[in-house]
């Protein structure tokens with residue numbers, strides 16, 4: 001490997017990794033399991049990668065779990081510029097998509113060309129939610145906050161006054177596509193909470 | 198897949214994933230890049246997985262990057278029970294190793310047997326730092342705090358009164374084994390900071 005190329009690559013890559021540190025300061029609507037504070041998007045990304053690895057055999061379709069892991073590693077990096085969009089909040093989807101696209105261009109654009117292309121491609125595949133890998137990745141991203149809310153006593157469901165019908169529409173349908181067994185299991189556990197509200 | 202097996206697996210896996218939430222509350226010695234607070238071990242794990250993926254071509258040896266990613270995903274989970282041991286702190290290594298071993302037994306033991314074995318095996322391989330995959334994973338785990346300290350103006354180097362010689366011994370030698378180009382690049386950037394102290 002020529003020394004010049006190596007030097008160039010590190011000169012691009014380390015600033016990208018420094019910028020990525022900002023994801024630790026993007027706060028989500030969800031509280032930690034013990035309710036002590038909001039979850040940030042970096043630790044969320046770690047947690048759902050663990051979910052994906054542990055729950056891979058519950059995928060509805062055949063997946064390449066290694067690709068799913070990288071999708072989840074990257075999926076929230078655009079939030080460093082564009083912020084987190086709470087699933088139960090009121091969001092201008094067109095404006096958000098434009099902000100996230102600009103964020104992907106700027107942030108992944110810090111990397112050498114081949115990695116920029118790889119990251120953009122994987123992120124767009126995740127967002128499109130059409131491939132088996134992306135469908136499973138999305139189902140995991142959606143189900144983890146449900147488990148946290150169940151642990152912390154309702155968290156963002158209380159704050160956003162969410163009903164079980166809304167959970168079924170906004171979360172359940174997406175989890176069912178990628179990990180139906182997981183959703184059946186989880187829904188049976190959250191129903192008593194909503195029945196008691 | 199028989200329904201009974203699926204149910205059993207989820208009944209084990211979801212409590213493990215709930216326990217793993219605790220890693221978000223294990224604080225490290227390192228501050229975030231902007232110095233605003235200490236980094237926790239969950240977001241650290243995410244960050245070094247991103248480091249590993251982006252820097253994979255700088256590995257000293259041939260590695261299976263997908264295995265490295267899972268090693269890094271898991272490597273700090275024992276801290277939920279055993280706490281983080283600051284690299285520049287004074288640590289009873291024998292007592293710590295026993296605590297971490299008990300933590301691995303308890304935490305990974307929440308999972309179905311095959312995953313318990315897989316996680317224990319990967320974690321021990323990481324700790325032993327003998328395989329190419331583990332050597333690269335360790336080098337990444339060690340180099341990331343150096344970059345954060347450089348960003349935040351010295352952070353844990355100031356707090357623990359660390360010298361450049363100590364960095365070379367405690368960090369540099371380990372990063373050199375797995376990612377020598379990265380260490381040469383990073384050391385050239387931290388030297389001016391230590392020269393100026």
Ligand SMILES: [Ca+2]
Pocket residue numbers: 076084085
């Ligand atoms: Ca998100």
